[in-house]
Amino acid sequence: MVVCRCEEVSEAEVRRVIRMGYHSLEAVKRVLRTGMGHCQGRGCLRLIARLIQEETGIPASEQKLPRPRPPLKPLPLGLLRDYRDEE
């Protein structure tokens, strides 16, 4: 099963990495890019938190979400530049 569609990461890969000792959403994100795709993790972080809970016993509700990294929607370089020019 694919858990992160944006970065095409499977459940088996996520479980393998958790078993290697990466026990938080941030740590797994650094290995597999889960949460770094177009949707910025909206599609996958909750699923991965559940897998971490299953593998380590750390409750999903107690897991820290990766720091949100703007922009929340992808925007073209040219548009961001124009925003600067108008300031």
Place this chain on the structure above:
Amino acid sequence: MKSSADVVVVGAGVIGAATGYYLAKNGLKVLVIERDFPCAGSTGRCIGGIRAQFSHDLTIRVMMESVRMFRGLSDELGEDVEWYSGGYLFLAFDEKRKQAFLDAIAIQKRYGLDVRFVSPDECEKIAPGLDPTGLIGGAHCPTDGQANPFKVTYGYLEGIKRLGGRLVVGCGVRHVNQLGDRVVSVTDAKGDEYACNMVLNAAGCWADEVGQMAGVKIPVTADRHESLVTEAVERVFDPMLVDYRSDGCYFVQHSGTGHFIGCYTPVPLVPGHNVDATDEFITEMPRRMVRLVPRLAGVKVLRQWAGSYEMSPDGNPICGGTPLRGFYVSGGMSGHGFMFGPALGKLMAEQMVDGRASIPLDEFYLSRSFGKAEAMK
């Protein structure tokens, strides 16, 4: 006493991971202790550029060795580290910068680096889409390149485990314990003590903090560098572009995925460890990128973030022993720690095991006088 090791490595960024790996290859029992998780520090925020174009002799020699090692690293580690030899193109927009490049090239050529000063036309051929307005030429080295910092670091850490070493995450080193004039153990934040003969301080921008635990002052300070990544697009060009103007920037297209990734050095610098991203950067960086390569205007930005450069007083690494016997440091990478990883890892391991590295590191010693600054920071 929790357990013992020949050497405790403090920090699982690229420097701790690589040095730990070569120490383990030298037959030492290695324990890596990481406060957060691997790549939690600067390594996980870096853009993956690798180059031998510097102005300092030792830096050039060490980086030529690192490039050689990067070429074979996927085989060495059994993990594709995404090395790609796309080159680096440094751009000159004024005579002074051109002269600085020519001076550096003269030194680089002494060591046999494949590098030359190219005309604006050639720059456009090397980086199609580059706007040559105001450009008077560039320094180009095709053997420079890029690799994936995460894969390199995890590859080294898995290698350490294969060689019988260990990685402990989630709890930092709190005390470095000494008996007489030498190191005997470290104690972590939970109070667990690990006996060892040697400690390597590879704590990145926290090197001074860890140094203080051993009573050793390490002159490393953090300053913030921001970064952004775009969506993946079809291949545009190969090299890392470096524009040193005060409102310049540097960026590269990731060879495998097609994302553009880049940063700039703020003027004035923003001192202190701080990973907040700013609105200024997310609008200013696009302006600088699109000015250099107008055809990128339609490419979308996915994400921005920030991290620390671990600066030494002269912009060169600080590697070697300290006044406390058994306590070593490898830090102050000044924004180039990823590319230094393989070579400095290997050389520091030699230094710690044999007392001397095959490329002598004296000019990087903590005891040097911090003089002339690196011209190609």
